[in-house]
Amino acid sequence: MGPLLGVLALVTLLSPGLACPGPCSCSTKKNGRLLAECAYRELRDVPRGLSPNVTILTLSANRLARLGRSSLAEAPELQSLWLGYNHISAVEPGTFAHLRHLKNLDLSHNRLADFPWQDLGGLGALQILKLNNNRLWRVPRGALAGLRELRSLWLNDNALATLARGTFEGLPALAQLQLFHNPFNCSCGLFWLGEWARGTSAALSGAGSTLCAEPARLRGRAVTAIPAELCVPPSAQLTYLSSLARGGPADGLTLSLHCSVAGSPPPEVRWRVQTAAGRSLEIPGPAAPAAPQRRFLAFRNGTMAIPDFGKEDEGTYTCVAVNELGSREVSLHVALAGSEGPAEQLPRDDPQPGQPGQPCAGGSEQQPSGLGENLVIVYHVPRGVRSAAGGREFPLGVLPLALALLLC
Ligand SMILES: *[C@@H]1O[C@H](CO)[C@@H](O)[C@H](O)[C@H]1NC(C)=O
Ligand SMILES: *[C@@H]1O[C@H](CO)[C@@H](O)[C@H](O)[C@H]1NC(C)=O
Ligand SMILES: *[C@@H]1O[C@H](CO)[C@@H](O)[C@H](O)[C@H]1NC(C)=O
16 A cells, blocks of 8 residues: 555656545546546545546545535536435535536435535536435425536435425426435425426436325325316405494494305415505404404405495405415405595506406396406495494395495
């Protein structure tokens, strides 16, 4: 060993162009590329003393446990970096960011639970990225976008349960993708993957073993075959009803808006209220008793009640239905008749047209569709009429003073 090291040291001294760390062997390839071969050396750190011109560095099958930010600073010209079969569990952000010429990066068979994804932003030349056989549990949204040369991406044998829609967009050169042997949760959040796979020219290698681990009823089914009927984007329809208060302290109208939603999984309903007076409220769901927006009572069944509807409540009422597939909004503009020019004061931008055929049904009435804007006028009930009415509920369309539908 002694003489060999001596010779290596001599070579290092004599030709700085071939500077080679002690444990490695270095050679110039025919094409002029400089190889530093340091695999199978029981190394615990990236060796120092690499030539700044080294283009290929093999460090596979060593004992590297973590890569610090400066561990590859000596080798900015690297095109291929082989780090497979180590014990790497942490890579400091910035470690790879300066490797502008890197084409091949192999970190497979390590212990990575995370990767410095932001470093990929600087690796525009990357063609092959091997991260398989690690413990990765996420690929952040947009992390791969911009890898315009990436041909081959290995993510199999990790701990990925889901992937954000669009993860593989912005990869025009992608030809091979390996995702098998991950514990995928085939909720609708992953439904896009099947659509993507059918539309891409990239091959999903080992597609037959890219399977759902959850939920139980889909276990063993291909991730790309989540049944479409389980994943339906939300639809929503707004209806309304008004009634006079039955006695009690409130002496006005209670306006009830009902948002009926459909979709799979069942959408959650949120409300947004934009009053003409400029008040804007987000009502996340059934209002807690102590919530500040007690003025608007949102119930679990999708109904929102506004007791004693007054001028300050005029405005736009929007129901937002959300599930994993997306969201859908429907709005009603509500005005109180008797205030000057109620309709003119209301925001009219971007009204949601009603569902074809069922625009916005008011109580028992169905209105013709196609008028584009949903405007409800609530008529002020004069005091005399109110006491005379004495708590009766008015079916819609019987008494125009209860509630009239102007436009739908
Ligand atoms: C790196 O390569 C360039 C051109 O191939 C050469 O001029 C230079 O001497 C080399 N530098 C070192 C430190 O080997
Ligand atoms: C799967 O995903 C759904 C929707 O995101 C989630 O509600 C469920 O808890 C997940 N299941 C597991 C086992 O993580
Ligand atoms: C929803 O629940 C509220 C309060 O329990 C009730 O007043 C309302 O009539 C219900 N709406 C529908 C459409 O069932």
